[in-house]
Amino acid sequence: MNNFSDFKLSPVLKSNLSRAGFVKPTPVQSEAIPPALEGRDVIATAQTGTGKTLAFVVPILESLSSDKARLDAAIQASVYGAVRALILTPTRELAMQIHETFAKLQGSTGLQAVVVCGGMNETRQLRAIRGGASIVVATPGRLVDFLDRKLVKLSGVKTLVLDEADRMLDMGFLPTIKRILSEMSEARQTLFFSATMESSVKSLITTHLKNPVRVA
Numbered sequence: 001m002n003n004f005s006d007f008k009l010s011p012v013l014k015s016n017l018s019r020a021g022f023v024k025p026t027p028v029q030s031e032a033i034p035p036a037l038e039g040r041d042v043i044a045t046a047q048t049g050t051g052k053t054l055a056f057v058v059p060i061l062e063s064l065s066s067d068k069a070r071l072d073a074a075i076q077a078s079v080y081g082a083v084r085a086l087i088l089t090p091t092r093e094l095a096m097q098i099h100e101t102f103a104k105l106q107g108s109t110g111l112q113a114v115v116v117c118g119g120m121n122e123t124r125q126l127r128a129i130r131g132g133a134s135i136v137v138a139t140p141g142r143l144v145d146f147l148d149r150k151l152v153k154l155s156g157v158k159t160l161v162l163d164e165a166d167r168m169l170d171m172g173f174l175p176t177i178k179r180i181l182s183e184m185s186e187a188r189q190t191l192f193f194s195a196t197m198e199s200s201v202k203s204l205i206t207t208h209l210k211n212p213v214r215v216a
């Protein structure tokens, strides 16, 4: 695809992309966005700087905005909020950058993203989730703390992103990631990004992804 306008996206998202100055997709975006929009699992070997963030932000916003009415009903019915997309990333700095990309592109979709990380005010994070933020961008530690204290539910997550998966494993997050995965429905979509594909990364893929499309 040469241009974001060639993708099967809603007019709102196309207009938000163009307003944010994004015209031509990068290679990882061209290859990952179409299968992700079809609901497929995707594995991308991609470093920071390749545009990998937009490669998952765009399909998440598209799928949740088309499901907005159902989402609003679910939020009203639950004291845990209605988290529909979860992005796990190794550091607070990366979580903030991903959140900024959502903020730039979510305009007038009515969707909200929240950062769930240690070292930040947890009351504000919980209030945002209960108030209807359907997209959670989290580091594994704080999220598992919320799960252990039964403050958040992940059973409604439709799309999980594992961002910089190799780095999360290097940081010793494997048990935490497994615990988080165990709270989610197996029917979800998983988008997997890693700069390297060492054996620990491959084993996570084999166990948790379904017939994934591979993007280099």
Ligand code: AMP
Pocket: 021, 022, 023, 024, 025, 026, 029, 047, 048, 049, 050, 051, 052, 053, 054
């Ligand atoms: P990332 O690899 O996701 O961290 O993105 C690296 C940088 O590239 C960020 O500053 C993005 O805003 C920028 N970027 C991502 N996709 C595009 C695009 N399609 N056109 C222009 N800039 C982009």
